[in-house]
Amino acid sequence: MAVTIREVASAAGVSVSTVSRAFTAPDQVQPTTRQRILDAAAELGYSPNPAARSLRGGGTGTLGLIVPDIANPFFPPIIKAMQARARHLGYTVLVADSDEREADELAAIAAVSKRVDGMILWASTLTEGRLHELAGQMPLVVVNRHVPGIPEVRISLSAGIAQAAEQLKAYGHRRCVFINASRAELSRGKSIQESFKALDLSLSELGPYEPRFETGVHAATLVAAHDATAVIAHNDLVALGVLHQMANLGMSVPRDVSVIGIDDTLLASVSTPSLTTIRIDPEEIATRAGDLLIETIARTTGRAGPGLEVHPPFVEIGSRLIPRASTGPAPAH
Numbered sequence: 001m002a003v004t005i006r007e008v009a010s011a012a013g014v015s016v017s018t019v020s021r022a023f024t025a026p027d028q029v030q031p032t033t034r035q036r037i038l039d040a041a042a043e044l045g046y047s048p049n050p051a052a053r054s055l056r057g058g059g060t061g062t063l064g065l066i067v068p069d070i071a072n073p074f075f076p077p078i079i080k081a082m083q084a085r086a087r088h089l090g091y092t093v094l095v096a097d098s099d100e101r102e103a104d105e106l107a108a109i110a111a112v113s114k115r116v117d118g119m120i121l122w123a124s125t126l127t128e129g130r131l132h133e134l135a136g137q138m139p140l141v142v143v144n145r146h147v148p149g150i151p152e153v154r155i156s157l158s159a160g161i162a163q164a165a166e167q168l169k170a171y172g173h174r175r176c177v178f179i180n181a182s183r184a185e186l187s188r189g190k191s192i193q194e195s196f197k198a199l200d201l202s203l204s205e206l207g208p209y210e211p212r213f214e215t216g217v218h219a220a221t222l223v224a225a226h227d228a229t230a231v232i233a234h235n236d237l238v239a240l241g242v243l244h245q246m247a248n249l250g251m252s253v254p255r256d257v258s259v260i261g262i263d264d265t266l267l268a269s270v271s272t273p274s275l276t277t278i279r280i281d282p283e284e285i286a287t288r289a290g291d292l293l294i295e296t297i298a299r300t301t302g303r304a305g306p307g308l309e310v311h312p313p314f315v316e317i318g319s320r321l322i323p324r325a326s327t328g329p330a331p332a333h
Contacts, residue, residue: 003046011040027088062092063293064116066108068123069211070097072237073265074282075122081286089294091117100182100210102126113138118297120289121145123182139296143289151296151313153289157191157262160278160319164232164260165195167276167323172330173201173230173258179219179242180207181234188262192232204228209238216241224249229257229330236261236268239275243326254328264322273325280319288315 009016014033021028022037029037040046063086067075083093096112098105102125113119118139124131131147134140143153168176176196180189189205196203204226209215216238223231223242233239239261246253253259253273261268264279292315 003041003044005046007044008037008041008046011044012037023090026090059117059297060115061090062094062116063290064112064119065093065095066098066105066112066119066121066124067095068098068100070095072211072235073267074235074237074263074280077282078286081283082290085287085290086294089290091294098125100125106130109134118293118300120293139293139300141289141293141296143285151292153285153292153315153317155280155285155317155319157188157278157280157319158195160262160280160321161192161195161232163321164276164278165199165201167321167327168230168258168260169199169201171230171258171328174330175202175226175228176204176230176232177219177223177226177228178203178205179209179216179223179231179233179238180205181209181211181215181238188234207234211235211238213237213241213244216243217245220245220249223257224251230260230327231257232260232262234262236263236265236275236277239277239326240267240271243271243273243275253326256331258327258330260327268322269324271326276324276327277322278319279322280317285317288317 005016005019009019012019014037018029018033019037022034026034065079065082067079069075079093079095086093094112094116096108098108105125109119118141120141120143121131123144124142126134128147131140131142131150135150141151141153144155146152146154178189178192182188193203193205206219206222209219211234216233219238220242231239231242233242239259242259243253246257246259251257259275261275261277264277268275268277
């Protein structure tokens with residue numbers, strides 16, 4: 001007969017739930033107690049069965065994450081960090097890509113939802129009504145999408161954008177362009193408009209387009225037509241497209257035009273010239289979003305216990321400017 005978790009609990013002198021936490025969420029158990037449990041399990045020959053544990057607890061031990069574009073270099077570090085955090089707390093992560101299309105997002109949710117205990121939706125394209133309906137069916141966290149009543153992780157670009165505007169003004173820029181590549185993240189464009197207006201910087205907006213490299217290639221020609229001396233792009237991929245096309249047009253960055261991205265992906269530091277960008281910490285996002293979802297699952301199922309920092313339904317992540325070679329003094333006219 002296989003050794004049961006009750007036998008391990010009896011041998012270690014602890015409750016069954018403490019044994020369960022020792023294997024699924026070790027940071028929630030005192031080190032001395034956990035070691036006593038591990039010793040008892042080894043002596044009895046006990047091996048936890050994840051499938052059986054999921055059936056007994058009514059859960060899968062898996063978290064769902066739907067991102068807009070898994071090919072965007074911004075997301076792999078976040079996915080990796082979230083997997084590490086989830087593993088530390090006894091979960092695995094199932095990832096799917098929505099391609100920033102509502103139909104694809106709905107299909108991904110339908111495919112993933114029955115296999116996870118809760119889900120994180122990044123910059124969801126769904127209506128508030130659909131999101132509330134989904135939140136009524138399972139624990140849900142949204143990232144970069146504000147929906148009243150649903151736990152949210154928001155990336156605040158205010159500090160980074162303000163620093164970018166200050167740098168451009170100090171360099172003597174007056175006419176700038178923002179390449180908008182998202183219909184979902186309306187707050188990003190609003191924050192940029194407000195920061196540039198506060199410093200009396202003229203800002204024209206192009207888009208919204210798709211947040212891809214090709215968008216930057218297309219927009220670069222329009223930037224030249226606007227006679228702008230500085231560009232801030234929706235993300236690093238779009239900014240890199242601008243750098244590429246500016247070179248094709250015979251324009252020099254930053255001599256003729258300065259370019260700023262958002263995200264601080266690996267590509268930003270190795271591009272030519274290296275890209276000035278607004279950094280968002282992927283590990284912080286992953287940790288806070290993962291913890292908030294696990295806390296939401298615990299509240300929903302009534303399994304909340306010690307060991308997790310309790311976050312409010314709203315969590316904000318900050319940003320900062322990383323100056324590099326793609327920004328410089330405005331050209332003299």
